[in-house]
Amino acid sequence: MTDTPRRLSVRRRRLSEELRSLRLAAGMTLDDAAKATEWSVGKVSNIETGVRLRPSVVEVRALLDVYGLTDERRRESLFAITRQAGKKGWWTKYGDVFPDEFPVLESEATAISTYEPMIIPGLLQTPSYVELFTRSANLVRDPVDIQRVVDARRRRQEILTGPDRPNLWAVVDAGAIERLRATPEVCREQAGHLADMADDGNGVTVQVVPFSAGIHAGAKGSFVLMDFSAADPVVYLEMDQDGLFLEESDETTRYRNLFNHLVSRSLGVDESVAYLRETAKAA
Template structure:
C-alpha cells in the first residue's frame, strides 16, 4: 500500500456515506439510537468521524438498520471502514505532527500553501527546522531531533509519489530573518531553488516591502483526486488546527490565495530573487 494512501480521507468518506444512507432511509439520529440502543454520542462520533477506528460490526449494524441489502453497496461501505482503520505512517510522530492534517495532505492531489512567517514545511531543510524549533522554545535536543525527523519523513513521503500540483507562496520575510544565520540561509535557499525545478512544484515569494492580503495567517488548501472527497482548508493554530470544508469558505480562501499569487513575484522572477540572496 502506498504511503500516500490515507485512512483519514477514507474515514471522512465513510462518515459522508453513512449520513447519506441514513437520510435515504428517512431516519433521524434519534430513530437510529432507538433502533440500535446506542448512545446518541456514539452514533454522532461515528457519523462525524470522531471515532478514529470504527468497528466493522458497528458499520454492519448500521447497514442493517438502514435496510441496505445491495451486496455491492454493503461491501463498498464495509471496505471503507476497514481502510479507515489502517494506521498511517504519521502515527509514530503524532507527538510532533498533526495526524489529521498530515492524513489529509497524504492523499491530496493539489496542495496550495500560504505562509506568512516561515518557509513552507514541505521544503524546510533540517538546519532550518532545528533553528525554528529552538526559537519556538523546544529545548531538549531529543525533542528537536524528533521534530526534524518528522518533517523530513513527511517530505520524503510526499515527494516520492508527488501530488499533481504543489503551489507554495510565502512572505520573503521568512528568509530575510535568516541573515543572521548565513549558513542556514544558504542551505535553505539552495533547497528552494532545487525544488522549483520539479515539475509539480511552483514557488512564489512576496517581497517583504509589499503589502498583501495574507496577514490573517497561514493556510493550506487541499484538493483530492476523487470528486467524492470535498476540498479542505487547514488553518494552523497552537493546537491541532481548524479544518474548513464548507463550499463557500473554501471558495473564499481560493480567492485569497489567487490574490496572494498576484501580489507575489512570478515563479520565473522568484528563482532569480532567491539566487540574489546567496550570491
C-alpha cells in the same frame, strides 16, 4: 476543561456521509436503524457521526444490510474505507510534536495551497532549517527533542514523493527568504532546495512575494488551503499551541480568493526560481 474533539480523517468523514446518505435513502430514522440492528440509538449515531472513530467492517456490513445496499462494488468500497479509516497514521508516534490533527488531513489532500509570510512552508523545509527554526523560534534546546521535530518533518514531506502525492503550491514572502542570509549555510541549502523542488516538475510550485509588492492582504498571517477528492476543502490556520480549522464554504472561498490575490502579487514561477538560486549563490 473539556477535551478538544478529534478531527476526522477524510476517509472517516466520507464513511460517515455515505452511511447517513444510505440511511436517509432507505427512509429510516436513527431509531429505525437501531431497532433493525438491535443496537442502541447512541451506537448507530456515534458510528454515523464519527464519534466512534473506528467502526468495524462487521458493524458497517450490518448497517449496509439494514439499508438494503446490494451493490457489491459499492459495498466493497465502503469496507475498504472502513479498514483504512481504522489504521493509525505515522503521526500518532509524534504526539509531542503535532498539537492537533493537521497531518491527518494534509496526508489525504489532493492539492495543498499554502502561504507563509515569515517562515518556509513545512513541506519544503530542509533538516538544517528545521533545526535552526526549532532552536530559535520554539526555544527548544534538548537535542533529542530537536531530532524528533526533524524526523517528524521528514515524515510529513514523504507525501511529496509518494504515488498519490498532492499538488503543492507555496507562496512565500520575501521576508522569509531574506532572514536566511543571517545563516549563510542554511540559506544556501534552503534557498537551493526551494528552487530545486520548483524546477523538478514533481507537482510543486513555488512563488515569492517581493518586497516591491508593498503591504498586501497576506500580511495578516499564514494559512494552508487543502482540497480533497472525496470531501470539501479545509483551511488550516496555525496557532502557537494549536490550530484552527475552517470548513464553511464562505470561509474556504475567502481564503482561496486571498491565495489567488497573493499569486497575482508574486514574482512569476521562473522569476521566483531565479531569485532563489541567486539568493543561494550569494549566501
